[in-house]
Amino acid sequence: GAGVSQSPSNKVTEKGKDVELRCDPISGHTALYWYRQRLGQGLEFLIYFQGNSAPDKSGLPSDRFSAERTGESVSTLTIQRTQQEDSAVYLCASSLYPGSGNTIYFGEGSWLTVV
Amino acid sequence: TQLLEQSPQFLSIQEGENLTVYCNSSSVFSSLQWYRQEPGEGPVLLVTVVTGGEVKKLKRLTFQFGDARKDSSLHITAAQPGDTGLYLCAGNNAGNNRKLIWGLGTSLAVNP
Numbered sequence: 001g002a003g004v005s006q007s008p009s010n011k012v013t014e015k016g017k018d019v020e021l022r023c024d025p026i027s028g029h030t031a032l033y034w035y036r037q038r039l040g041q042g043l044e045f046l047i048y049f050q051g052n053s054a055p056d057k058s059g060l061p062s063d064r065f066s067a068e069r070t071g072e073s074v075s076t077l078t079i080q081r082t083q084q085e086d087s088a089v090y091l092c093a094s095s096l097y098p099g100s101g102n103t104i105y106f107g108e109g110s111w112l113t114v115v
Numbered sequence: 116t117q118l119l120e121q122s123p124q125f126l127s128i129q130e131g132e133n134l135t136v137y138c139n140s141s142s143v144f145s146s147l148q149w150y151r152q153e154p155g156e157g158p159v160l161l162v163t164v165v166t167g168g169e170v171k172k173l174k175r176l177t178f179q180f181g182d183a184r185k186d187s188s189l190h191i192t193a194a195q196p197g198d199t200g201l202y203l204c205a206g207n208n209a210g211n212n213r214k215l216i217w218g219l220g221t222s223l224a225v226n227p
Binding site: 004031041042043045048091093095098099100103104105106107109 | 218
């Protein structure tokens with residue numbers, strides 16, 4: 001596609017439920033990133049994929065968070081047993097390669113509200 | 116822990132005014148990026164600065180990287196309502212996009 005696409009754009013879920021957030025990166029981009037942006041806070045790095053591998057999972061806040069990428073394309077971020085503090089915008093981004101000279105393109109985000 | 120502090124946190128001005136926002140750190144960065152994020156959208160890259168003292172212009176926006184590569188500023192001339200948004204700076208010294216250090220942003224509102 002022309003840009004990074006994320007779905008759903010908005011999700012309201014009950015505490016304790018599982019949610020899946022989807023990201024379609026720009027076609028051909030090998031690097032894919034997930035960030036969390038909570039109200040009044042900066043972008044928080046969650047996980048990075050190079051191809052289908054996740055060499056850096058250091059930002060995942062707990063074992064309730066997991067992510068996968070298949071076909072060097074679509075990625076899914078899964079949050080199990082959601083908690084109210086998980087409420088945030090989850091941003092996906094991609095770049096052609098992971099090096100710092102490669103522009104990162106962000107999706108519009110998935111706004112998650114846990115009630 | 117590396118931090119990027121942005122100031123001011125909020126800024127509300129009238130159309131036509133000039134403004135400067137700042138991004139400061141005690142750490143040295145090999146490069147620094149500025150993004151603008153509009154409500155309901157993801158951040159969009161405006162510019163990357165890599166050389167100490169570098170100045171880049173993007174229409175009415177002027178970006179400067181400090182000589183010591185620890186700080187940066189963004190100056191907007193004759194602000195317009197379309198400039199409204201959250202301006203984020205992000206520093207990199209690891210050569211990899213996943214290691215970007217993000218500031219909290221300056222939320223700018225330009226009133227017609």
